[in-house]
Amino acid sequence: MKNKILQAKPYAWLIKKMFYQTLFILIVAIVMVLFIRAAGQGYIGNMITQIISMCLGTEWDNASNIYHYYVRNNIDTIMVATIIIFFIIIFRISLSWFTKYFDEIVSGVDQLAEESQYKLVMSPELLFMEEKLNQVKDKLARRSREAQEAEQRKNDLVVYLAHDIKTPLTSVIGYLSLLDETPDMPMEQKAKYVHITLDKAYRLENLINEFFEITRYNLQTVPLKKDNIDLYYMLIQMADEAYPQLSASGKEVSINAAEDITVFGDPDKLARVFNNILKNAIVYSADSSLISITAEKLENATSIRFENEGTIPEEKLGSIFEKYYRLDEARSTSTGGAGLGLAIARDIVTLHGGAIEAKSDDTHTIFIVTLPDTL
DSSP states (O other): OOHHHHHHTTTTHHHHHHHHHHHHHHHHHHHHHHOOOOOOHHHHHHHHHHHHHHHHOOOOHHEEEEEHHHHHGGHHHHHHHHHHHHHHHHHHTTTTTHHHHHHHHHHHHHTSSSSSSSSOHHHHHHHHHHHHHHHHHHHHHHHHHHHHHHHHHHHHHHHHHHHHHHHHHHHHHHHHHHHHOTTOOOHHHHHHHHHHHHHHHHHHHHHHHHHHHHHOOOOTTTTOOOOEHHHHHHHHHHHTHHHHHHHHOOOEEEEETTOOEEEEEEEHHHHHHHHHHHHHHHHSSSSTOOEEEEEEEETEEEEEEEEEOOOOOOHHHTTTTTTTOOOOOOSSSSSSSSSSSSHHHHHHHHHTTOOOEEEEEESSSEEEEESOOOO
């Protein structure tokens, strides 16, 4: 029965309860007035007549005539007025019946901020409010938990990066010290040390850039400067720029798109999206494999699809777009970045009113970016 009422209107039961309580108070007021009148019939009339006689200084007969003319002839009106007065008095006294609901709601709101695993419990009449507040409480708890986990991942990552920075920095200092202390070092050995030092310096630069990525990550207030973009040229240029990373592992990129295909958006931001996805594909795809990029027009939208050999475990698919999440859970940051690339890509695509998703099976992983033609 209660569920049927809630389905009709969430607060229907509360309205029904308040209606019956108000009706009960009215009936009590009527019964009290009728009882007083019945119990005091004759006595009340005589008392009123005596009061009139005393106040006006007149005889009993004259006072009785005044009573009959002004009181007896208007008894119905007086009864109604008396019932109203009694109703107001009783209603005011019984307001605690109603205010307790507000007290429960205020108490429930106060408990939302408490980190308690216990559910809020309210009166049956406030079941609709109990359910709403518990939903909000669960949502706040979940967001707080996610924020704490993200902050912990960020702190762990900063510690890992700080630790990993020491390794290339120590190597750079060590090899430069050798070069400085041994000016007559053979050219072949000197070239070898310079090459190693340069590699370590590049590695150090990448780690420092990852620090900057972490500290400047805030895309919610970034304005978009939209324009019509030559999507085919952007993808070709991106593939050319990634050639050194691709060639190092024998990988290739295939662009499948019409040469006149365009998309409407912020060129710099979308280039960052595609670069981040391509970088992810390069890092996690099989050696000597093909990375396929396909762009095509849909109805009122454009789809850009990145496909590579390699799989993402199903349990990790739902987390890869989270901040600071990395598929490589190893402590070292030598593979993968700060875990911001795909999170940044998702936020930029969302700012454009689009969507990004990832799919993976036993052999391939696919990222699909869908951008509306206008927003």
